[in-house]
Amino acid sequence: MANPSRPVFLVSDSTGITVETLGQSLLHQFPELAFEVHVLRYVNDAQKARAARDRIRAAGEESGLRPIVFSTLIEAEPRAILAESGALCLDPFATFLPALQQELHARPHPAAGRTHGVIDDDDYTARIEAVNFALQNDDGVSTRHYPEADVVLVGVSRTGKTPTCLYLALHYGLRAANHPLAEEDLDGERLPAELRPFRDKLFGLTIAPERLHRIRSQRRPGSDYASLARCRHEVGQAEAILRAAGVPLLDTTSMSVEEIATTIIPNVEERGHVK
Amino acid sequence: MANPSRPVFLVSDSTGITVETLGQSLLHQFPELAFEVHVLRYVNDAQKARAARDRIRAAGEESGLRPIVFSTLIEAEPRAILAESGALCLDPFATFLPALQQELHARPHPAAGRTHGVIDDDDYTARIEAVNFALQNDDGVSTRHYPEADVVLVGVSRTGKTPTCLYLALHYGLRAANHPLAEEDLDGERLPAELRPFRDKLFGLTIAPERLHRIRSQRRPGSDYASLARCRHEVGQAEAILRAAGVPLLDTTSMSVEEIATTIIPNVEERGHVK
Numbered sequence: 001m002a003n004p005s006r007p008v009f010l011v012s013d014s015t016g017i018t019v020e021t022l023g024q025s026l027l028h029q030f031p032e033l034a035f036e037v038h039v040l041r042y043v044n045d046a047q048k049a050r051a052a053r054d055r056i057r058a059a060g061e062e063s064g065l066r067p068i069v070f071s072t073l074i075e076a077e078p079r080a081i082l083a084e085s086g087a088l089c090l091d092p093f094a095t096f097l098p099a100l101q102q103e104l105h106a107r108p109h110p111a112a113g114r115t116h117g118v119i120d121d122d123d124y125t126a127r128i129e130a131v132n133f134a135l136q137n138d139d140g141v142s143t144r145h146y147p148e149a150d151v152v153l154v155g156v157s158r159t160g161k162t163p164t165c166l167y168l169a170l171h172y173g174l175r176a177a178n179h180p181l182a183e184e185d186l187d188g189e190r191l192p193a194e195l196r197p198f199r200d201k202l203f204g205l206t207i208a209p210e211r212l213h214r215i216r217s218q219r220r221p222g223s224d225y226a227s228l229a230r231c232r233h234e235v236g237q238a239e240a241i242l243r244a245a246g247v248p249l250l251d252t253t254s255m256s257v258e259e260i261a262t263t264i265i266p267n268v269e270e271r272g273h274v275k
Numbered sequence: 276m277a278n279p280s281r282p283v284f285l286v287s288d289s290t291g292i293t294v295e296t297l298g299q300s301l302l303h304q305f306p307e308l309a310f311e312v313h314v315l316r317y318v319n320d321a322q323k324a325r326a327a328r329d330r331i332r333a334a335g336e337e338s339g340l341r342p343i344v345f346s347t348l349i350e351a352e353p354r355a356i357l358a359e360s361g362a363l364c365l366d367p368f369a370t371f372l373p374a375l376q377q378e379l380h381a382r383p384h385p386a387a388g389r390t391h392g393v394i395d396d397d398d399y400t401a402r403i404e405a406v407n408f409a410l411q412n413d414d415g416v417s418t419r420h421y422p423e424a425d426v427v428l429v430g431v432s433r434t435g436k437t438p439t440c441l442y443l444a445l446h447y448g449l450r451a452a453n454h455p456l457a458e459e460d461l462d463g464e465r466l467p468a469e470l471r472p473f474r475d476k477l478f479g480l481t482i483a484p485e486r487l488h489r490i491r492s493q494r495r496p497g498s499d500y501a502s503l504a505r506c507r508h509e510v511g512q513a514e515a516i517l518r519a520a521g522v523p524l525l526d527t528t529s530m531s532v533e534e535i536a537t538t539i540i541p542n543v544e545e546r547g548h549v550k
Contacts, residue, residue: 017537021297029349030383041538042537088375088378090375096370099365106305108305135413160403170438259289259290262292266316
């Protein structure tokens with residue numbers, strides 16, 4: 001029989017985004033171990049904390065392994081209730097707030113639930129508007145709005161342009177358009193004419209032809225579009241055109257959307273398209 | 276003269292997502308203080324750590340306030356270099372990894388940069404496919420693909436349906452469609468006929484008419500569409516129809532996209548549309 005997975009609980013009094021991000025980062029440091037991860041969100045009163053405690057305890061008994069709890073709970077009472085579960089409890093708020101309090105000579109205000117809340121109305125509107133911008137300027141429909149873009153992603157089909165634009169919009173409020181390099185663009189040796197006026201906003205995404213072939217094959221198996229020869233040709237041409245035009249080029253072959261987005265941001269900031 | 280803002284540096288050896296999330300959460304506990312926040316990403320060698328250290332030191336000298344550094348650095352050397360800056364340095368990896376190591380009887384593997392990397396190809400593909408699904412099923416274009424949806428968000432225009440669908444797709448790989456309730460739908464008393472077959476996948480978003488009025492006014496100032504009377508009528512009708520049909524209803528008035536998304540997830544899981 002395989003070893004049972006170690007039960008892990010990510011417990012938050014609000015969205016769980018902070019604790020999920022931190023907990024997963026720490027667990028990824030132990031890639032050879034198996035974890036069974038549960039996210040418990042909106043644990044914001046004693047009753048919910050007791051229900052969480054009982055679930056944690058039960059998971060420990062069932063697996064025969066002591067559960068691990070990461071929590072971001074502002075209030076001391078639910079934190080104390082979780083501790084009764086017998087799990088290893090790690091809480092960055094409990095750990096870091098005293099040092100911050102001392103350094104800042106200020107008391108923390110229990111702002112539970114507002115970290116990912118509507119704190120700043122302008123910022124919120126900017127993000128929603130940026131999402132609309134990304135949707136309206138997806139897939140090179142038109143270059144009409146490129147003057148308002150913070151960045152225009154270019155590359156052949158299936159290099160990750162659309163999800164990256166949406167991520168930049170949702171998380172950073174950046175207005176990101178995306179423009180595919182189509183077959184006729186790739187036959188030329190220069191940047192397509194409609195893109196030239198926006199050269200200093202362009203950011204190129206490229207990818208290993210073998211991976212592109214796999215991605216496209218999932219979508220349209222056996223098609224010319226997905227063939228390795230076609231992928232090689234397109235990637236080679238696109239890279240040559242973008243390099244010749246001095247467009248920054250990022251190889252996304254083994255990168256996640258998060259990595260692509262955060263690699264692009266400093267570049268956009270340097271070129272001064274962001275306030 | 277106003278008090279200078281306290282310099283804060285969020286330093287990561289990869290995307291910065293973990294440290295940004297955690298750092299901002301902790302800073303939000305001190306809402307009355309002013310911070311000047313810098314994110315330093317991909318600080319993944321000693322040279323970059325020295326550059327970061329010098330920037331932190333300079334910010335301290337310029338403001339006359341000791342900087343605060345949150346970092347998520349796997350390697351001990353860059354961490355030691357940052358500490359030379361004289362800032363208050365808080366690092367959840369340095370803090371929590373020893374306890375985890377002891378509990379798990381395992382050594383951490385330095386997996387810098389991979390937390391938000393392409394770790395699981397299937398999971399990655401699922402998220403990208405979910406983004407495509409959200410884009411193809413935005414704004415009620417067609418109900419054809421609703422049988423494959425995990426959830427279908429319904430509500431009047433501008434209640435946050437589209438960004439929520441994209442967030443659910445990008446972060447949780449959920450296939451979320453969105454379907455606006457249009458004027459003709461709101462004249463009836465029942466759920467529109469095309470939605471009835473999917474009743475157990477529907478999730479309603481609603482909003483205070485006053486806030487809807489403000490949001491719509493930014494988009495089309497002075498229009499009938501944005502008028503308070505029209506907003507009141509639409510919201511009232513939509514709520515009555517959704518309640519009568521037994522569709523869960525969430526008031527998004529003061530909620531962020533993150534909060535809406537994470538509130539919907541348990542509901543989707545309970546209804547068994549997610550593996």
